[in-house]
Amino acid sequence: MQEIHLTAQSHNSVIRCGQGVFETYAPKYKEGQFFIVTDSNVFALYRHLLWETFGININIKILPAGEKSKTHKYLFEILKEMLNCGMRRNCTVIAFGGGVVGDIAGLAAALYMRGVNLVQIPTTLLAQVDSSVGGKTAVDMCGVKNVIGTFYQPQEVLADPRFLETLPEKEIRCGLGEIVKYGALDGGIFAKLTENKNNLKDLRFLSEIIYRCIAHKAKVVKDDERDLNGLRKTLNMGHSTGHALELYYGKKSHGEYVLIGMYFELFIARKLGICTGQYAEELKSLILSVIKKIPYYADLEKAADYAKFDKKNNDEKISLIVPKALGESTEIKLGLEEYVKLLKECGGGL
Numbered sequence: 001m002q003e004i005h006l007t008a009q010s011h012n013s014v015i016r017c018g019q020g021v022f023e024t025y026a027p028k029y030k031e032g033q034f035f036i037v038t039d040s041n042v043f044a045l046y047r048h049l050l051w052e053t054f055g056i057n058i059n060i061k062i063l064p065a066g067e068k069s070k071t072h073k074y075l076f077e078i079l080k081e082m083l084n085c086g087m088r089r090n091c092t093v094i095a096f097g098g099g100v101v102g103d104i105a106g107l108a109a110a111l112y113m114r115g116v117n118l119v120q121i122p123t124t125l126l127a128q129v130d131s132s133v134g135g136k137t138a139v140d141m142c143g144v145k146n147v148i149g150t151f152y153q154p155q156e157v158l159a160d161p162r163f164l165e166t167l168p169e170k171e172i173r174c175g176l177g178e179i180v181k182y183g184a185l186d187g188g189i190f191a192k193l194t195e196n197k198n199n200l201k202d203l204r205f206l207s208e209i210i211y212r213c214i215a216h217k218a219k220v221v222k223d224d225e226r227d228l229n230g231l232r233k234t235l236n237m238g239h240s241t242g243h244a245l246e247l248y249y250g251k252k253s254h255g256e257y258v259l260i261g262m263y264f265e266l267f268i269a270r271k272l273g274i275c276t277g278q279y280a281e282e283l284k285s286l287i288l289s290v291i292k293k294i295p296y297y298a299d300l301e302k303a304a305d306y307a308k309f310d311k312k313n314n315d316e317k318i319s320l321i322v323p324k325a326l327g328e329s330t331e332i333k334l335g336l337e338e339y340v341k342l343l344k345e346c347g348g349g350l
């Protein structure tokens with residue numbers, strides 16, 4: 001078991017990772033008032049574990065599984081049920097699930113009585129390496145992702161790889177998208193990933209890499225909690241193009257689009273002479289070891305239009321975080337026309 005102390009400006013978090021952290025640290029929450037938020041899939045798989053750990057009479061909100069539950073409607077349902085259950089200011093909200101549950105439960109914890117304790121127990125790979133750490137909480141509105149939200153740090157994160165044993169392969173690939181992104185930002189993670197390129201889905205390997213990814217994110221969040229000085233936006237590598245393709249095509253998981261976005265953005269970085277040589281080849285091969293095939297996109301021009309709305313842009317230009325060298329990235333800004341031209345040159349269809 002490993003521990004990371006995240007000293008953010010607003011609030012400190014302790015992040016515990018490794019096999020056994022759930023059974024060691026979760027039971028203490030039954031000593032106080034607590035409210036669990038989970039989703040229908042996770043509840044079906046782990047209800048006995050929840051009952052064993054917290055007792056049969058738990059206050060719990062079970063959301064329908066999937067992104068469609070990340071709305072103000074369900075947010076207010078959670079808040080109403082917390083009130084009906086008599087939750088007080090010193091209660092703890094326990095987010096037990098993937099990134100959807102973590103984001104909406106985090107926002108509920110931030111709003112209820114102006115803020116109550118929050119514990120994140122992430123059960124997907126993506127939530128363990130990314131969304132449960134760093135305090136971003138949100139719901140979607142009118143089809144716009146994460147448009148209502150706030151920064152609210154959990155007091156504790158329990159990232160236990162035991163939950164990955166039931167995770168479908170597609171969701172493992174989704175988490176690997178974010179893990180490869182960390183590899184492009186951190187030389188140590190990159191070396192581990194390339195050494196284990198044929199073994200990335202192995203649960204023992206994942207348990208080790210989860211800690212390293214969280215440690216990288218915690219370092220970034222400590223120095224730029226509110227995304228203000230440019231450091232935190234490096235975590236968005238691959239996301240501008242990935243997100244645009246996700247919004248237009250929307251058939252794959254978020255993490256797979258991050259990988260596809262990284263593939264296109266690496267091509268752009270090579271074309272512009274920013275990232276070259278053996279490292280660029282190795283990164284491309286790492287991306288392709290997870291995603292295998294980059295689809296051919298016939299409508300790149302229309303998809304690219306969605307990149308205009310990316311939060312990183314602060315003028316007309318498209319901002320991209322691109323790989324530069326081992327453990328180094330940089331921000332570039334491209335006009336829409338040039339961006340589309342480069343995407344088309346890259347093409348996909350590999």
Ligand SMILES: NC(=O)c1ccc[n+]([C@@H]2O[C@H](COP(=O)([O-])OP(=O)(O)OC[C@H]3O[C@@H](n4cnc5c(N)ncnc54)[C@H](O)[C@@H]3O)[C@@H](O)[C@H]2O)c1
Nearest residue numbers: 041065066098099100101123124126127131136163166167
């Ligand atoms: N807050 C942040 O910093 C941040 C960062 C990245 C992504 N996100 C958000 O995270 C969300 C995506 O998270 P996600 O990929 O975890 O999706 P998710 O929460 O929808 O989970 C994916 C699927 O896996 C199922 N599942 C969860 N745990 C399981 C388990 N242990 N075994 C079997 N099935 C399980 C879920 O029911 C769901 O069907 C998006 O809404 C995204 O905006 C937030």
